[in-house]
Amino acid sequence: DAPFALIAGPCQLESLDHARMLAERIAEAAEANRTKWIFKASYDKANRSSLSGKRGLGMDEGLRILSTIGKEFGVPVLTDVHSPDQCAPVAEVVDVLQIPAFLCRQTDLLLAAGETGKAINVKKGQFLAPWDMKNVADKLASTGNEKIMLCERGTSFGYNTLVSDFRALPEMAATGWPVVFDATHSVQQPGGQGTSTGGRREFVEPLARAALAVGCAAIFMETHEDPDNAPSDGPNTVPIEAMNHVLHGLRAIDDLTKGRTEALAHMFA
Amino acid sequence: DAPFALIAGPCQLESLDHARMLAERIAEAAEANRTKWIFKASYDKANRSSLSGKRGLGMDEGLRILSTIGKEFGVPVLTDVHSPDQCAPVAEVVDVLQIPAFLCRQTDLLLAAGETGKAINVKKGQFLAPWDMKNVADKLASTGNEKIMLCERGTSFGYNTLVSDFRALPEMAATGWPVVFDATHSVQQPGGQGTSTGGRREFVEPLARAALAVGCAAIFMETHEDPDNAPSDGPNTVPIEAMNHVLHGLRAIDDLTKGRTEALAHMFA
Amino acid sequence: DAPFALIAGPCQLESLDHARMLAERIAEAAEANRTKWIFKASYDKANRSSLSGKRGLGMDEGLRILSTIGKEFGVPVLTDVHSPDQCAPVAEVVDVLQIPAFLCRQTDLLLAAGETGKAINVKKGQFLAPWDMKNVADKLASTGNEKIMLCERGTSFGYNTLVSDFRALPEMAATGWPVVFDATHSVQQPGGQGTSTGGRREFVEPLARAALAVGCAAIFMETHEDPDNAPSDGPNTVPIEAMNHVLHGLRAIDDLTKGRTEALAHMFA
């Protein structure tokens, strides 16, 4: 029942300067709201809707930037991995390896990630029920790794839409692992723009509030100084100028939520 | 942006004494938490899963009890109507007519309810999108009635399950009408027990918290002193002994939420 | 395992002449393809998406037309009922009472319909699982009525879309009652046009074929001479000029399907 942590950063790395600029502003907002944070960014977008989507800077350049940001700001850094062979080199630099939702059932990727000993944030596939994540966590835990986080990021709901089922948070928490709510990807409209994925960024903040009112260990939010021109996931990205304001509200809800659960549990048993 | 109101009571009326007992305990909890409340109960469950489900006391007896409760406690009372001819007699007694979700597209029922001039709480059909409720509200408003509430109570999600999409709250609020979150029926598992509807009452409180963190005008919660033996909707009913505790948490979240919205709106535009 | 029957006609009655014109053309197509048929039309569209949708001719005029068509063509006629009090007068004229999908759980309507002794075609609610229809049929059968048909017409799938789950046909047939596939409403996109319901009429024929390949007792298809200008459900209406061609294909599939089931059942047990 520690206060929630923030996982934030740009959807994809653009340059060291750009990462540093965003990290500075996230750090300011986090400090102002007494919130621990993790810098998040991707070096490769391996599953864009269409071939014309920008993929990113690549692993070598990406890891250099993540390493620099981690050291300069004294924060943990997180990035996603897409194949078993990426896990070891990425783990040399980052603190948290993230398993993408589409890949959350790929056994070899989970085992390779688990074996690095680093923390793992595994996203729940859009095609999985919350309780199915126990099997996913068990694959990771079979490596002896005990730093596992389960991340809700929306479930398929008809075509080109996701829905956030907030019952998933307590369901996944029942596994015993901490639960992350990804407020950015939960508001995606996959394929909703023909050759790219749409979204409704005005829902990021309310859904993050909802997640903390229900209770979770961390909030994942992508951010950018100019969402409309971000190279990916712009439609569902929090403008960096709003970060302090958003965090302030989230902090207050989290403070209310933590610790309340015990008292009620027996009444609803 | 007034504080949220509570709509609470038993799923179905059992007797005047039973209604009075529950009303007393709701009143205590509401007063302790400075919350306006409306007494809710049904005199007829017209769409039980199967014929063996109990239907209730009937309209005459039911209205007598509702009238008594309203007077004794000085609170508005709410009940649901199932056909156009019920609207006028029910409106003589109750303050809020409720349109059941399955019936939310029945034009004659909506017009008859609207024409009573009483407040109307219309539940969003499990088969409707949030934006489809504009047409429903327009039918009501065509009668000149301006006391309309739109109520989220879950959307069909595969078979025998509902999901609460919290984007629905701001979507429906965009119509200009106040939005109610029905935390009881949202956690139903329709048909999930063969000849009756199941549910997960432990999710009522977290989902109500989520709704207030997103923002809404009222919370609807059914309650009973012995949910496991309630004649209907027991699996998703709040035990009356938990009401004060639940309300206390909801009140705190609502206090945080109201008024925040303006400041953020322009940042996400 | 009798050959499939056709339930066809306009979505809503426009005039006696119009009904007669369509009935003549359906009769021709049905005769050419050795298919028993039932004339279907509604006298009141009681649940239009919005108030501006046309409701129809009303019960008195509607029943006069249905009666005339039944006699002139020597075919059974079907129409839908929306409240318990409509059942007896409608049953004096028509051969099959139809329960709309939204109303399939309304106990009083089901009982009143059942008590007429007429055949009943009850549509599966968009919010129900196929196996939930057993409870619905049991309500009807409690009246002693043994002429019950269960009708698949699509299930809610995200927002503004229905999906036809063809597993529903054998699931509902397992109740012992004959199963109808409504190929018109299955391709609706509810609310998909803002204030009216959209649809994709080009899918009516392939889905009807699919239903008969799986196996069912009747196909329900609305038809019109000018679907683009029909007063309701035009987007998913079969042009009458295509009826003979469509029926010819359906007949051939049905001939293949009937009787095959026994042989396979034990292999998949």
Next chain:
Amino acid sequence: DAPFALIAGPCQLESLDHARMLAERIAEAAEANRTKWIFKASYDKANRSSLSGKRGLGMDEGLRILSTIGKEFGVPVLTDVHSPDQCAPVAEVVDVLQIPAFLCRQTDLLLAAGETGKAINVKKGQFLAPWDMKNVADKLASTGNEKIMLCERGTSFGYNTLVSDFRALPEMAATGWPVVFDATHSVQQPGGQGTSTGGRREFVEPLARAALAVGCAAIFMETHEDPDNAPSDGPNTVPIEAMNHVLHGLRAIDDLTKGRTEALAHMFA
């Protein structure tokens, strides 16, 4: 509008003798029903629900068996690939590379598969709309590969269930690429058995019939001599003893369907 092809075989390879035994029986059924067929089997199940699920024989042994079967029976062979580096070695042996549904958006895998020049069968992700497959096919086609097949295998529908939307067949065919219906995986109930995936094999045959009544280029069906004891996907596997009987029915429907479409298209325009 060629007659449909059959893609059949065991879910996972068990031994050369086992593969040969099944291939013999598939060949008999296919020949008896004048049906071209492709032998399908997996050498590695890379995304089992849980770690305890059997993974298979591995690539080297698997490719040896597939190569032998292809030569002995003179049929094309198909297997699935899970990472870019598997594509070239697998393509030396097999005729069709299959992209698993979870991986259908992984750009590098699609490009590596496309570049082999071999035919590609790409499964539609359970999280994608049919029209989203155009972007997937475009990734493949960007390599110059023109032997692309798009495969329907069910879409997420609530939790632990898939639904087959038969509108997806014409939707995907509108891309111009041939469409395969996977009747085995469409009836999966993912995670439906706790640590493994359930299914309802009695629906394989009716859904395959439905697919051919709507129209498609190939049917994919896994088969086994003892489904209840198959190492994977047993609950949705066709018993090999039923293959001839099933194929006979499918052949007849396909014969009716092919060639009908042109005549109707203009009537529904």
